[in-house]
Amino acid sequence: MDRNLPIGIFDSGVGGLTVYKALHERLPNERFVYLGDTARVPYGTKSLATVERYAVENSKFLEALGIKMLVVACNTASALALPAIRRAVNVEVVGVIEPGARAAVRETPNKRIGVIATEATVQSHAYRQAISAIDRSAEVIEQACPLFVSLAEEGWSDTPVARDVAVQYLSNLNAETLGALVLGCTHYPILRKVIADVVGEGVVLIDSGQATAAEVKTFLKQSDLAHSDTSALYQERHLCDDLDHFYVTDAASRFAKVAERFLGVAPTILEAVEIWGNDELRSH
Amino acid sequence: MDRNLPIGIFDSGVGGLTVYKALHERLPNERFVYLGDTARVPYGTKSLATVERYAVENSKFLEALGIKMLVVACNTASALALPAIRRAVNVEVVGVIEPGARAAVRETPNKRIGVIATEATVQSHAYRQAISAIDRSAEVIEQACPLFVSLAEEGWSDTPVARDVAVQYLSNLNAETLGALVLGCTHYPILRKVIADVVGEGVVLIDSGQATAAEVKTFLKQSDLAHSDTSALYQERHLCDDLDHFYVTDAASRFAKVAERFLGVAPTILEAVEIWGNDELRSH
Numbered sequence A, B: 001m002d003r004n005l006p007i008g009i010f011d012s013g014v015g016g017l018t019v020y021k022a023l024h025e026r027l028p029n030e031r032f033v034y035l036g037d038t039a040r041v042p043y044g045t046k047s048l049a050t051v052e053r054y055a056v057e058n059s060k061f062l063e064a065l066g067i068k069m070l071v072v073a074c075n076t077a078s079a080l081a082l083p084a085i086r087r088a089v090n091v092e093v094v095g096v097i098e099p100g101a102r103a104a105v106r107e108t109p110n111k112r113i114g115v116i117a118t119e120a121t122v123q124s125h126a127y128r129q130a131i132s133a134i135d136r137s138a139e140v141i142e143q144a145c146p147l148f149v150s151l152a153e154e155g156w157s158d159t160p161v162a163r164d165v166a167v168q169y170l171s172n173l174n175a176e177t178l179g180a181l182v183l184g185c186t187h188y189p190i191l192r193k194v195i196a197d198v199v200g201e202g203v204v205l206i207d208s209g210q211a212t213a214a215e216v217k218t219f220l221k222q223s224d225l226a227h228s229d230t231s232a233l234y235q236e237r238h239l240c241d242d243l244d245h246f247y248v249t250d251a252a253s254r255f256a257k258v259a260e261r262f263l264g265v266a267p268t269i270l271e272a273v274e275i276w277g278n279d280e281l282r283s284h
Helices: A016-026 A048-063 A077-086 A096-104 A117-125 A126-134 A146-156 A159-171 A188-199 A208-222 A250-264 B015-028 B048-065 B075-088 B099-107 B119-124 B124-134 B147-154 B160-173 B188-199 B209-221 B252-263
Strands: A007-011 A032-036 A068-073 A092-095 A112-118 A139-144 A182-183 A206-209 A246-247 A270-274 B007-011 B032-036 B069-072 B091-097 B112-117 B138-142 B180-184 B204-207 B245-248 B268-273
Touching: A007 A016, A007 A048, A007 B138, A016 A032, A016 A208, A016 A250, A048 A068, A048 A077, A048 A117, A068 A206, A077 A092, A077 A096, A077 A112, A077 A117, A092 A096, A092 A250, A096 A112, A096 A126, A096 A182, A096 A206, A096 A208, A112 A117, A112 A126, A112 A159, A112 B069, A117 A126, A117 A139, A126 A139, A126 B069, A126 B160, A139 A159, A146 A159, A146 A250, A146 B075, A146 B147, A159 A188, A159 B160, A182 A208, A182 B032, A182 B048, A188 A206, A188 B268, A206 A208, A250 A270, A270 B188, B007 B015, B007 B188, B007 B245, B015 B032, B015 B147, B015 B209, B015 B245, B015 B252, B032 B048, B032 B119, B048 B075, B048 B119, B048 B209, B069 B075, B069 B209, B075 B099, B075 B112, B075 B124, B091 B099, B099 B112, B099 B124, B099 B204, B099 B209, B112 B119, B112 B124, B112 B160, B112 B188, B119 B124, B119 B138, B124 B138, B138 B160, B138 B268, B147 B188, B147 B252, B180 B188, B188 B204, B204 B209, B204 B268, B252 B268
Parallel strands: A007 A032, A007 A068, A032 A246, A068 A092, A112 A139, A112 A182, A182 A206, A246 A270, B007 B032, B007 B069, B032 B245, B069 B091, B112 B138, B112 B180, B180 B204, B245 B268
Antiparallel strands: none
8 A cells, every 4th residue: 555645534514624734734744635425424314235335436436536445424324333434445444433432431430421413313323322332331322413514604603602502402411410522423523612501510522523533643554554754745734735636516605615714725726527337436 | 198107206305205294184085105305415505417317317216216296305306307307207296386486476465575495496596586476566585494404404593593593594585565475395393383483474475385285286186186085095195195105315313213203293104216327227
């Protein structure tokens, strides 16, 4: 495997940019190719079979571009489709659920862990299973928060409406009794401030994207796959600069607009592609 | 054309059930086949090319089942894809934009008409163009309200959060100066009460689905296509009974749950199908 290849990242849409940002911050020498499946977003309300199909198509697209490893930024795809993705591609595949689960167990002395995520992720109980596999005595309380995605994309993350919605959802978790709360959807870190206000200081917020970025860094080092170029070029990287390539399956202008909302900057290189149907890859 | 064939209805997902309900109430002798494209919902944030492709696939699927006419319940698909649909199928195609526009002009003596809809419908200016074609002096103010869809599907249509969101969006419209406000997305009638409270009694709310149902009734009569059976069987119809068939492209159980929220009853006959790729129709 060529250590100077980029790292592939896919997400159902724009939310995975929070994971890209976390990776970019920890791995300034790496290049990234990001695919947002904006033609079929969201995944969080869809079925196992459909999420698997979409995730495999996305993964094959990125593998065909040439990547040294694949980060599945989407929590729903990580929860439902990791085995299918690993069967479909020949590179190392890292999802966000297990790193998030490990970080949650580490940060929760009282062993009461809350998880907020999409409907599909909650129904899969992927976080509960991953946490139980690490510590069988941990108690996991899960809550779907579908409106958080729209609030983040609308740019309403720091508004009274967002606060009211957060109060409504988080009251089901008895947040004051929790040790940690996992932000189990890539959009939720955008609402971090409001969520932190509502749950209070005693609850540690776990950003699965951050936890994943830390584990990817360790993996690259251990596997001797870190980029070999540590020249000035790579030291002065900026988010969304022209060393990172972004692909979307639809509506690039909307993606750029929301990216700017999430990251403060839009991708320099952003291309719309078609990835569906019979393993055929068509660029338009 | 066999007048005893069902009427086809498609929507991007569950929202079109408000149009189904309006049709069912006005046309108790008719049978319906409904397709919700739940694998690819929502359309309102997607591009023209993608919405056209999805809409044409949906339309061909329903035509192949045998229908006497097609109602495009989805406002976004009606706004962006009617010409493509009409090229693709050989039955009469009715969208919801033009009936909604006609009803709005009829109900608005002061000629100031507000339109709330998805981002894609607003960007297409389909309502503005349809209204201008009827009355060039009408003033049309458009506003995208993306959060309304999540609020409706979440069952939060009559909550303080929904009210706050409505106040936020509708303040951009100077609603108190409007003659009428078009509910230009199939989900919005679910929020009718909150929207009516916020805009006040002086503004007539136009439900494009209701306007479309009225025009479909007229069309069937004029074209001699109304169902010929007026026996007791058809007089005692209920919403979602076994004379109407519902298809979804994904996640049938979630569709049934939201359908019950919207209509008070879930479909008796509900089937998941695959409709994508190279004109191939596969049932699973």
